Amino acid sequence: NAGVMQNPRHLVRRRGQEARLRCSPMKGHSHVYWYRQLPEEGLKFMVYLQKENIIDESGMPKERFSAEFPKEGPSILRIQQVVRGDSAAYFCASSPRTGEDTQYFGPGTRLTVL
Amino acid sequence: GQSLEQPSEVTAVEGAIVQINCTYQTSGFYGLSWYQQHDGGAPTFLSYNALDGLEETGRFSSFLSRSDSYGYLLLQELQMKDSASYFCAVRDQRGGATNKLIFGTGTLLAVQP
Numbered sequence: 001n002a003g004v005m006q007n008p009r010h011l012v013r014r015r016g017q018e019a020r021l022r023c024s025p026m027k028g029h030s031h032v033y034w035y036r037q038l039p040e041e042g043l044k045f046m047v048y049l050q051k052e053n054i055i056d057e058s059g060m061p062k063e064r065f066s067a068e069f070p071k072e073g074p075s076i077l078r079i080q081q082v083v084r085g086d087s088a089a090y091f092c093a094s095s096p097r098t099g100e101d102t103q104y105f106g107p108g109t110r111l112t113v114l
Numbered sequence: 115g116q117s118l119e120q121p122s123e124v125t126a127v128e129g130a131i132v133q134i135n136c137t138y139q140t141s142g143f144y145g146l147s148w149y150q151q152h153d154g155g156a157p158t159f160l161s162y163n164a165l166d167g168l169e170e171t172g173r174f175s176s177f178l179s180r181s182d183s184y185g186y187l188l189l190q191e192l193q194m195k196d197s198a199s200y201f202c203a204v205r206d207q208r209g210g211a212t213n214k215l216i217f218g219t220g221t222l223l224a225v226q227p
Contacts, residue, residue, distance in 0.1 A: 033213065033214060035217075037154070042201055042217040042220045043215075044217075045215065045216065048213055058214075091156070093215075098213055101144060101147055101162050102147065102159050103215060104159070105156040106156060107155060107156045108156060110154075
């Protein structure tokens with residue numbers, strides 16, 4: 001049973017470009033969460049999605065950031081017009097059901113904005 | 115607001131026992147989770163306490179006191195591979211979306227030979 005998959009593992013973008021981060025949850029998991037981690041800091045919640053629905057995006061910046069989890073395919077976190085402050089590790093996690101206290105994390109995508 | 119406080123760093127020697135504390139302030143509470151993260155890698159779930167008391171899983175144990183809003187992770191027979199960051203976390207209850215995790219500030223554990 002493969003774990004949570006994320007790609008790419010490392011992504012370098014210049015200011016103003018777009019970044020697309022992908023996440024495939026564990027098999028049988030329909031709940032996906034995205035977290036951001038700045039160096040030497042804890043993980044900060046960004047968005048919680050179920051298939052085709054955004055349940056909670058309270059942690060996501062209002063501009064330039066968007067997320068989706070289509071019926072088929074991985075969840076995508078999209079950052080438009082990246083700025084240096086977007087440089088961070090972005091982790092995806094999944095769980096099989098709501099009300100679940102255990103989340104399973106992917107290896108993360110390390111975004112560097114030049 | 116919701117906040118979880120942990121010591122920033124702890125140092126111990128191989129074979130020793132170390133305790134990592136977590137105090138929390140939350141508007142509601144289901145339970146306290148602990149995650150381990152090596153060198154910025156994938157956080158890995160370690161344990162979960164919903165009720166007061168001690169939960170033991172091998173060399174790792176976790177304790178919760180709901181009345182004190184306090185918990186700790188206890189690591190016994192420390193090994194070099196235990197060097198990592200440890201985060202406590204609670205499930206956020208605000209706004210009806212109860213699945214997002216709020217993480218503590220993290221404790222960097224350094225195990226020395």
